[in-house]
Amino acid sequence: MLSTQGLQGPFGDFLYAIGFLVxxxxxxxxxxxxxxxxxLLQALGSLLAAILRPPLQALLDFVDSLRHPLRLFRLYLLPAAAAVALAWLVRSVLTLPFALRVVVNGQTVGYVASEEIFDSARADVLARVNSARQQLAADQGxxxxxxxxxxxxxxxxxxxxESEIANEILRISGSxxxxxxxxxxxxxxxxVTTEGDHLRHYLHAQLQPWDNPEDPTLQASFAHxxxxxxxxxxxDSVVPYDQILSALQADDGAALQVxxxxxxxxxxxxPFxxxxxxxxxxxxGKSETLQQGVPGSEIITRELTYLNGQQVDDQVVDVTVTQAPTPEIIRRGTRLQSGMIGKLGTGTFIWPVPGYKSISRWAILPRVHRGVDIAAPYGTPxxxxxSGTVIQVVPMHYSWGNYVQIDHGNGYKTLYAHMSSFAVQVGDTVTQGQLIGYVGSTGDSTGNxxxxxxxxxxxxxxxxxxxPDIPTKNPDF
Incomplete structure (x- = not known):
């Protein structure tokens, strides 16, 4: 305890209380x-015991089994051998060359790799049989x-x-x-003909005028x-050679179209x-180019198809971009000079010829002058x-010359006259500040x-x- 000997009074008691509390x-x-x-140590001990108990027990069991060979074989060697045997069996089965054995009347014909090949071969056999039937039917057989x-x-x-298995099916059929x-x-x-070599030579002669072995981009074949x-x-399906030639040459040689x-x-x-x-x-109205646009390049492969010398198709089969285009980046100004933006009712408008405030006269309604004349050089945008829809684009009106009228959809309409040329068409939807034409002096006008x-x-x-803040040369107007 803290000694307070020599300290008397309340201060000593306070120090004693502080020392006792500390x-x-x-x-x-x-x-x-x-x-x-x-x-915490007890909890860690329990956790380690729970983790280490199974492997330690297994180790003890294994050491104990070493003293008993039969137990070692039953508990360890036999399961390990079974696992190895199962893995070998699964691997062997998965690598076996499975196929479909084709059978006709209980007799093996051959083997095919898939059901699709079997179905195609079966259809081929039926086609050969039907060919024989048609030939016999023509001879009343x-x-x-x-x-x-x-x-x-x-x-x-x-x-x-497919062709090999179809041949074997016919061989084994007994027909x-x-x-x-x-x-x-x-x-x-x-x-079906037994004069295959002659017919092949004849067909080759039909293709030869259109074929060019020295040009690998050309490929000639029969259209049908x-x-x-x-x-x-x-x-019974064999047809005389002359009959086949007659059929091929019929209908102006439709079957022989190249x-x-x-x-x-x-x-x-x-294009960029x-x-x-x-x-x-x-x-x-002002703009600056921040980045020049650069066109890209590409290699286009097209496949042209000709039928008897006449082009009938043109398909793009491959496009490889060799150089990507670089976009052009333009900075466009939106800051209007003082007085060039105003609001009336529900409509907000900008001055149609930004940067030009020279007014020859304002509107004198209802009959003297219908609008304001804004002087600007020829070709000024x-x-x-x-925003709105262009409802009129009129060339060479006797009074207004070339003019454009826009319906803003809220009851307001605006008209722009004496243009030198147009930048819009009737029906175009335009946004506020979009170019619609250029200043001119067409119609009844004495200046641009x-x-x-x-x-x-x-x-x-x-x-x-x-x-109201746009000045005028004549205050009376």
Whole structure:
């Protein structure tokens, strides 16, 4: 305890109380810290025991099993061997060369890689059979065909193509067959001939005038997909060679129409975009180019299609950009001079010829003068006083010359006359400040100026009511 010997009175008692309070607080803090530390260590010990108990127990069990070989084999070696065997089995099964075994009347014909190949081969066989039936029907004969191929899942590293399996199905069918050449036209089997070499030579001669082996961009083919396929066919489907030639040459040789495709590659320019940034620190009507636009370039590959020498199609098949365009960035001023923006009723308007305040006269209504005349040099831009729709673009009116009228959609209309040329058309939707034309002296005019009229519900009023701060040369007006 803090000694207060030698200190008397209230001050001594105060110091004693302070010392006692500090000593008591430190004692309580030490006890609390000791209690918390003990609890934390106990919790950490329990957590470590829970984490380490399973691996330690497993280690102890493994050490114990070393003294008992049968137990070691049953608990460790046998499960490990089973896992390895399962992995090997799964890998072996997944890598097996599965295929479809094609069967006809219980007899294996061959193997194909997929069901799609089997279906195509089956359809090819039926097409060959139908060709024989049509030929026999022309000769008052009939053909009985009861072969129906099927398939089962099997393992085989060797598979056959669609045409090969179709040939084997016909071989095994027991029907009378022969080696021949099928004539396909519009993807349909039309004829079978045993004079395939002669027919192939004839068709090659039809393509030769259109083909150029030295030009890899040209490819000549028959427009109706005329093609020859060698294979095994029913003998009854064979058609005489002269009959096939007559059919091909019929209808002015429609089956022999030659289609030529040519790939043409050319360079083209990619126009650049123009981006406009509005700047309230720059005077309205003025603009500055911050970044010059640069066109890009691209390589365009087109496929031209000719039918008997006449172009019938032109398709773009590939576009490769070789240089991206650089956009042009323009800063456009929006700051109007004092007095060049005003509000009347629900309408807000800007002065149509910003930067020019020279007024020859204001409107003298109702009959003397309908609008305000704003003097400006020839070709000075004229802007829409407010957003709206262009309802009139009239060239060479006897009085107003070239003029434009805009309906602002809220009862207000504005008219701009004596233009040198237009920048809008009837029906255009314009925004406030958009270019609509240029100052001129067309019509009944004695000098370059913009005659500007304003009306509300088709009743004229003076622009001076909207722009009272614009000065005039003649105060009486």
């Amino acid at each position: 000593e008591y607080t430190l004692v309580r803090l030490g006890r609390t810290t000791r209690t918390l530390t003990g609890g 009939t053909l009985t065909w009861d072969v129906e191929p099927g398939y089962t899942l099997a393992i085989s590293e060797t598979t056959m193509t 009378e067959i022969t080696e021949g050449t099928a004539v396909y036209w519009d993807d349909q089997l039309r004829f 997909g005329l093609r020859l396929v060698d294979g095994i066919y029913l003998t 289609q030529v495709t040519q790939r043409v590659t050319e360079s083209a320019e990619i 975009d123009t981006q406009t940034q509005e700047d309230s620190n720059l005077e309205f 004229i802007y829409a006083a407010d 100026h913009c005659h500007f009229e304003m009306s509300y519900n088709d009743t004229l009023f003076s622009a001076r009511d909207v722009f």
